[in-house]
Amino acid sequence: MAASARFLFRGANSKLYISSVKSGSYNQLRVTLLTSCNSHVKSQRRHAAHFTFQPDPVTTQYGPTQKMNLFQSVTSALDNTLAADPTAVIFGEDVAFGGVFRCTVGLRDKYGKDRVFNTPLCEQGIVGFGIGAAVAGATAIAEIQFADYIYPAFDQIVNEAAKYRYRSGDLFDCGRLTIRAPWGCVGHGSLYHSQSPEAFFAHCPGIKVVVPRSPVQAKGLLLSCIADENPCIFFEPKILYRAAVEQVPVEHYTVPLSQAEILQEGSDVTLVAWGTQIHVMREVAQMAQEKLGVSCELIDLQTILPWDTETICKSVVKTGRLLISHEAPITGGFAAEISSTVQEECFLNLEAPIARVCGYDTPFPHIFEPFYIPDKWKCFEAIKKMINF
């Protein structure tokens, strides 16, 4: 299933590799791509990046840091794990040579081919295999090549992984399983290289679902997922693999699961998002301040399931307004869950209807991506309406 599509994608990706680590800017990267293409320049011009990555302030509390982009911080987390845990194994499609997104580069050479290995091209097999390894006591880190291709493993995740401990009365569990998958839109990924399937999994008790926004968060949260005694799905925003660069601690450290992070304090509106959308929202908050004089509190949810109700509700009690934004389609999206919970918990504090700015209820389109995504202008407009309500 993934084979034909990923071939196409790998081609595009090798071009990205040349320019982006250095530049770290998506705009610049597009320019590089354009100049390398002589004919039909105008018709090939892609829409500029819909966000600007801003690194967090450098943290030194976990020891020495190194400049890493998101894929490198994932490798670093996997490296720390394999070094510390002799049972840990990494497997999936094409992970042996370093992965189609370079997340496992060098690990096979360093730790051996019995610990970092390719599987046959079969997602239900990968997750089933990972569950079995975890049941037998190994730390199993499975990779699904794109979140879009996780559905063949839906049965193994929902009926098996999530329910293993519960149905056996805690005799058996697969808590040592972590499933990593590239996630979210990428500018040109179309239907099957752009999806954000977290809401499908949010309806499934027994698993944890985590999405980081940056290299530092990615490493800390991934190490938490691997150490967590429950099966976890870790979605990596693939548009950030090369675009996001910051100082990341080299040694092992963790960022707690089920805890949202307040990135910016504010008093008028609460903005909630996760993954790449955090960077969109950061800009929205700035625009709201500059153009409307509105003070936004920006929260990165980080863990979709089980999510941090307390931090979100506390913030809404203070601000009285809530905007939730995600790339995934609006109907049945996770914003609906947050929205109804906040409405229930903060009814007396809400001064305007809760706004959801999300993807439309369509498949994720190719050439129409700039019109599909919940970009900063759509979010900005929602804040304007909310303030004037």
Place this chain on the structure above:
Amino acid sequence: MAAMRSVKLSGVCSQAVRQMTGMNACRLLQQRSFRVHGVRRQQTFDPTDKPQFPGASAEFIDRLEFIQPNVISGIPIYRVMDRQGQIINPSEDPQLSKETVRNFYQKMTLLNTMDRILYESQRQGRISFYMTNYGEEGTHIGSAAALEPSDLVFGQYREAGVLLYRGFPLDSFMAQCYANADDLGKGRQMPVHYGSKDLHFVTISSPLATQIPQAAGSAYALKRENLNRAVICYFGEGAASEGDAHAGFNFSATLECPLIFFCRNNGYAISTPTNEQYRGDGIAARGPGYGMMSIRVDGNDVFAVYNATKEARRRAVAENQPFLIEAMTYRIGHHSTSDDSSAYRSVDEVNYWDKQDHPISRLRHYMTERGWWGEDDERSWRKESRKMVMEAFEKAEKRHKPRPDLLFTDVYKEMTPNLTKQRDSMWKHVKQYKEHYPLEAYEK
């Protein structure tokens, strides 16, 4: 088109390619594509020309010939004793001791007794559901006996004999079916979904075939531990149609897992006969397609099952490769208590297997012949086994159900704030409306 078809690497070039065998496939292809300049026409088939495709190791053939499946004369069925319990080929006799064989027989019949009592109890509405093992007792006991006690078992749901052989107490079987406070699974799953950590029997789940790739993963992990443990994975011929079966077979072969796939081919998946399930030579014939050592055995011959499992287990661990055993048998009972099999098969057909070719009667013939088992043994064992089962049954029925709190634990390793809240809210509600809930049946 003719010119295109005759395009071929030059002699020099193909020789060069042959010398580069150490090179990976991708680079090899690139090399070739850059060297096709020296094209020449060739009219005749060259028998010395060796195929270089990375995907298979084979010769060229100059005739159009489709490979035909052999379903009329399929993979033969390995058998050690005939229907009268006579050893056919003495060199295949496993020479098991009298005690071992008597134990086989007692476990098979004890399972049969438990099945009859629990089946009836479901008919009377005392438990909600049951699945019997009639006709397949030999596959369970024969294979379980050939394993080491620490080998990990993944099952489907019709392998209770494996647990019984390993010493799972009757009380625990009953506790699970009654979902009472003694159930190791805390009363959460339907009856017959047994599991035992101590006996290395992974808890059964209803979704078919999901355990197959899981067994491969466990076998891989055990291989890395290097403690001489194997994994056995049971499934029916119907479950073998699931995508997960394909995944598990292929993964275990490519990742070299010490694993025994044990297929119980009993002719039916609920009402679906095998000719609507597959058109190949059963399940065993698929094994070689995955590069897997495979065998078909008479599932009503406990010694044939034992021998095949024993050898597969020995080689799986020694060579780190999977084995496939297809045990041919017949599902004598209904699929489950929710099924009436007379709606899709004849009583005569069922009677043949029950009366003429049953694993229990065959083993009894074998024992009688040697004077290891007589009418008196049979009578007293029937009485004793029935008494043991009835005692466990009555005990299980009297026991309370587990605390309702256990509805909320083990979803995650830890109790989440959300679940704590929901548990408290349930209690608040139940206390308010207590006359509408069966609280007296549950532990406090």
